Amino acid sequence: MKVLMANKFFFHKGGAEVVMFQEREYLLHAGEQVIDFSMQDERNSESPYESYFVSNKDYRKDSKLSKLNLALSFVHSREAVNKIAALIDKARPDLMHCHNVYHQITPSIISVAKSRSIPVVLTLHDFKPVCPVYLRLRAGQPCSLCLDGDFRHVLINRCAGSSIADSALLYAEATIQRWLGSYEKVDRFLAPSQFMRDAALHRFRSDQVVLLYNGVDTAEIDASAQDDGYVLYLGRLSREKGVETLLRAHQAAGSWDLVVAGTGPLQRDLQMRYRNARFVGQLSGQALKATIGGASAIVVPSEWYENCPMSVLEGMAYGKPVVASRIGGIPELVVDGETGVLFEPGDADELQGHISRLMDDPSLRARMGTSGRIRAERQFSIEKHNADLTDTYRSLMNASGG
Known part of the structure; x- marks a missing residue:
């Protein structure tokens, strides 16, 4: 062929x-x-x-x-x-x-x-x-x-x-x-x-x-039991991705660490205004794998009609709970309350509450991460x-x- x-x-x-x-x-x-x-x-x-x-x-x-x-x-x-x-x-x-x-x-x-x-x-x-x-x-x-x-x-x-x-x-x-x-x-x-x-x-x-x-290639991605106590955003730093909603939630909480991996038109402005978050730029290769592997949860706060974001599938494959917007095709991937948590797009207060609850409960994170890995293997391999x-x-x- x-x-x-x-x-x-x-x-x-x-x-x-x-x-x-x-x-x-x-x-x-x-x-x-x-x-x-x-x-x-x-x-x-x-x-x-x-x-x-x-x-x-x-x-x-x-x-x-x-x-x-x-x-x-x-x-x-x-x-x-x-x-x-x-x-x-x-x-x-x-x-x-x-x-x-x-x-x-x-x-x-x-x-x-x-x-x-x-x-x-x-x-x-x-x-x-x-x-x-x-x-x-x-x-x-x-x-x-x-x-x-x-x-x-x-x-x-x-x-x-x-x-x-x-x-x-x-x-x-x-x-x-x-x-x-x-x-x-x-x-x-x-x-x-x-x-x-x-x-x-x-x-x-x-x-x-x-x-x-x-x-997602679950054969090449090992589920990670590592949990270094930070929330991870992976993606473009642009308005429709909802990254500023996440940064506002993080600023209001002050009780958990946030790592932002990616570049985009909002990068400089966001770095200046949200200094408590750790901006690590565009990651690839082993650095990307290590950063995902050490995360406590993956957040996908999109405010446009996402299709089938790879960040969600990869987070599940790594055995991480996914906190994501209830918009577009995302609810087809994340089972609310089982493999992660869904929230209304743009609602920083709801997002902050969900993340804080997850970060206060390591066993909940582990259960959701395990369920996400199983779902990735069965439905999205x-x-x-x-x-x-x-x-x-x-x-x-x-x-x-x-």
């Missing part, structure tokens, strides 16, 4: 890349061939197909003139179309699996694959097909206005950072992609949560969208994820005569 795997980043940038590289490694170890398609970047992992990668584009850093010149490629990339056509014609894949492809690569590559009778799978790491700004946030608050297909809301409410120009570009992108039917050509969407699947069903057929939770993924691939290839 030859799988063409497309994602705009070919390095570990976020959760989408974690999932993509997990699937890629599984396929290679299973003796299958993986054909990479991505964007050029000095941080990329090595790939025998890197000569086909599109040129690097960073729409946030380019000048206004460059943005004007790149506006059309933001919606439809002629470069991506030409390069993936050449790659497909040379490598002859049986199937194309897209992860995050919008903006730098664009969904225009879907039509190229379909014109060659190649089935297309797309993992819904975020809400882009039903929300032009992909986060489903309006003025910093969760929003569902565009789910009915009226993308004018992004323009009316200036959802792209309050910028009329950026919002207009996202509106044009969403409208043109719908007119072209790019996403409608996808054979199978993989939704990593039922919450995401329900959102996608506003636009796509029920048989087109299947539930496939992210997986990487083996289960990969088996279901392969079944999806095979069914589409059989239907197409591949």
Whole structure:
């Protein structure tokens, strides 16, 4: 089996890349061939197909003139179309699996694959097909206005950072992609949560969208009995992640230690205003494993519609109780009162109460951590994820005569 795997980043940038590289490694170890398609970047992992990668584009850093010149490629990339056509014609894949492809690569590559009778799978790491700004946030608050297909809301409410120009570009992108039917050509969407699947069903057929939770490699992660008495936040330091709600809860409590691991636009401001927390920056490798292993609990205080956050699955795999917001797909992962505790997004007082109760009761932490590990092994193992993924691939290839 030859799988063409497309994602705009070919390095570990976020959760989408974690999932993509997990699937890629599984396929290679299973003796299958993986054909990479991505964007050029000095941080990329090595790939025998890197000569086909599109040129690097960073729409946030380019000048206004460059943005004007790149506006059309933001919606439809002629470069991506030409390069993936050449790659497909040379490598002859049986199937194309897209992860995050919008903006730098664009969904225009879907039509190229379909014109060659190649089935297309797309993992819904975020809400882009039903929300032009992909986060489903309006003025910093969760929003569902565009789910009915009226993308004018992004323009009316200036959802792209309050910028009329950026919002207009996202509106044009969403409208043109719908007119072209790019996403409608996808054979199978993989939704990593039922919450995401329900959102996608506003636009796509029920048989087109299947539930496939992210997986965590419990064979590679040992449950940790270590408990060094600190609460751990892992993630981006941005408003929608709710990290400031956690910092306010910590400041009000004053009775437990907080470690914040990650970087982001709020980093400097939060470090200046919340000096009692320990900010350790972006962690990876052994440092990350040791920090998770020593934590008393993992906190995921998100204030946007999370999908299937890897931080929750990894916390469970390490045998840690997870304290998380009751929002998006998170309640599908955390069993309230059994593997962790759920709280209302943005409620620092409720969050502070839950964490303080956990930190005062080591036996409760241990019981919840053990239950979380068992749940990760039974429901969210990487083996289960990969088996279901392969079944999806095979069914589409059989239907197409591949």
